[in-house]
Amino acid sequence: MTILKEKIHHDSKALVQDDQTKSLLSRCSRYLKAGYPIHFTGPAGTGKTSLALALAKKRNKPVMLIHGNHELNNSDLIGDFTGYTNKKMVDNYVRSVYKKDESVTESWEDGRLLEAAKNGYTLVYDEFTRSHPETNNLFLSILEEGVIPLYGTKHTEPFFRVHPNFSVIFTSNPEEYAGVYDTQDALLDRLITIPLDFKDIDQEAKILVNKIGIVEDEARGIASLTANLRKLCVEDNSSGPSLRSSMMIARLAAKENIPIDGQNEDFQVLCKDLLTHTVSKCLDTERPKEEARRLILEACADMFQES
Numbered sequence: 001m002t003i004l005k006e007k008i009h010h011d012s013k014a015l016v017q018d019d020q021t022k023s024l025l026s027r028c029s030r031y032l033k034a035g036y037p038i039h040f041t042g043p044a045g046t047g048k049t050s051l052a053l054a055l056a057k058k059r060n061k062p063v064m065l066i067h068g069n070h071e072l073n074n075s076d077l078i079g080d081f082t083g084y085t086n087k088k089m090v091d092n093y094v095r096s097v098y099k100k101d102e103s104v105t106e107s108w109e110d111g112r113l114l115e116a117a118k119n120g121y122t123l124v125y126d127e128f129t130r131s132h133p134e135t136n137n138l139f140l141s142i143l144e145e146g147v148i149p150l151y152g153t154k155h156t157e158p159f160f161r162v163h164p165n166f167s168v169i170f171t172s173n174p175e176e177y178a179g180v181y182d183t184q185d186a187l188l189d190r191l192i193t194i195p196l197d198f199k200d201i202d203q204e205a206k207i208l209v210n211k212i213g214i215v216e217d218e219a220r221g222i223a224s225l226t227a228n229l230r231k232l233c234v235e236d237n238s239s240g241p242s243l244r245s246s247m248m249i250a251r252l253a254a255k256e257n258i259p260i261d262g263q264n265e266d267f268q269v270l271c272k273d274l275l276t277h278t279v280s281k282c283l284d285t286e287r288p289k290e291e292a293r294r295l296i297l298e299a300c301a302d303m304f305q306e307s
Helices: 019-033 048-057 074-078 112-119 138-145 201-212 216-233 243-255 265-280 288-301
Strands: 038-041 063-067 079-091 099-110 122-126 147-149 159-161 167-172 192-195
Touching: 019 038, 019 048, 019 192, 038 048, 048 063, 048 122, 048 167, 063 112, 074 079, 074 112, 074 138, 099 112, 112 122, 112 147, 112 159, 138 147, 138 167, 201 216, 201 243, 216 243, 216 265, 216 288, 243 265, 265 288
Parallel strands: 038 167, 038 192, 063 122, 122 167
Antiparallel strands: 079 099, 147 159
């Protein structure tokens, strides 16, 4: 099982910050400074991870990123003994005296959580609800008593004190998503939970202009297309096409010199290739993929009309 171990040096350009986003980051920075962990929750594609990393960067501390998954355990978070070190010393300085000392010690490697907590890093725990609730129980002691319990290890100390500069930012998907566990109320009660939703068309268009470099009218057209398709999925609790889908369409159209025009056949094929699977999951029909392609063509025809 692999955890991303690098300390993240986040590029501030990765998040397009409108007034609403700047205000949210400013408020959350104050909450973190006051000692409260932040929890961003919302559908996939709403920018939770980018927002969490941008917030972490504002603290000017090293950032540690952990991805939640069902294999994550205490050894990954706290650490474990990784083997043995053999040390041998032979003293034969005096010819008639022969002295030999040999010792064996166990080697310990800190886990990502312990390393971050001991050194005052900012920990971004991405999609933490994909980890077993029992694994996340460690955070109860951290957030309440300011200690990391060392149960399950051979350490003589019962716990480590958390560095006063240590902060945690959590992200999660809604509970109806596959592979997501219910979170303990005791943990959620200690977090400031900020619900996130999809950007509106103007915000999404601005992101496409800044990140991909397309003109504003084209950006609004793509944002309208995905927003109209997303409406089909609201009642089914499905996320539908996200900002990521819009960015993929814009980037590929620009790279392949495909006109961003709902009447253009190449653009229609691109949209069907990128969106059919996502849209079909929202539909309750006998032939969802065929229906999805039909709806995508309709959205292409309406992409420059006001939603």
